[in-house]
Amino acid sequence: MVKVVGVRFKKAGKIYYFDPTDILVEKGQNVIVETARGVEFGEVVVGIKEISEEEIVAPLKCVIRIATGEDESINKENKEKQKFAFECCLEKINKHDLDMKLIDVEYTFDNNKIIFYFTADGRIDFRELVKDLASVFKTRIELRQIGVRDEAKMINGLGPCGRTLCCATWLGDFEPVSIKMAKEQSLSLNPTKISGICGRLMCCLKYEHEMYECMKENLPNVGEKINTPDGEGIVVDNNVLLESVKVRLVEDKDKNKLSEDIYIYKKHEIKKNCSDCKCPHKDGQECAKQNKESKDNNKNNKHEIDKNCSDCKCPHKGQQECAKQNKQPKKNNKKTKE
16 A cells, blocks of 8 residues: 545646655645656645555656745735736737637746637647747746646536536546437436536536436336336436336227327336236236246256266266267167168
């Protein structure tokens, strides 16, 4: 087991894990850590804990020290300088007439690099822009193109629910969301209803998806035949939250005629149709149990038949040898007949 601490560099940003070494750090403290792009200032959001070595993404960087008052001042100065860098870059973009939208600016803690985040519909030739920025700031310049989801995360805003965006407040990583999740939750497939301000499917579609899948397993599918207190019927719709189904009853079995009226039944009022079985329960569960027992018995019987060969005269007392001997006389009889 290895001791680690979780550090976040931005609000609602991804959590990165570091080796605390011999430093006793607590949740909520600011620390200076070693990263792939140099020394960085971050906040501890996960206290010291032990994890297995298999979960570690090597190499594991170290916590250098707990942030001092001087470190806090440097971090504050960097944030103030970001405002000037943003305005300067915006001016240069307009000067070069580039079709790009500047979103955010970030200074590394040691001021060795400035990162400019932007969005654009396609590829942008910003070589001249980088030269101009480098001449102004006298440091390394990186222009990083991001997607619409990251744009919404950095800018923040209000979602359709009226609350601040999940991605900008607590959601660290973006997880894949599909239209299938909206369908399984019986939501309107109107893009304006299920899309966030980024124009993509809302992340919250995934929050309850697993629960819907679990609850749907206990309800019959649309088109499935079931037994109700009023007789046999066909499921035309189901409501996962209310745990109920809408059913059209079978009026004439020979003609497969269904009733025009639709009836609503709760989960405990219906049973799976099992009209072809011979069990008295007709609910599918007893049938499944009997079928399973029957299969197990047949399997055991087959095993006994295969292994038992007490009546044969072969020395092996096994089915394979018996079958071989039984097959041989048939060939001999055929030759004799000829």
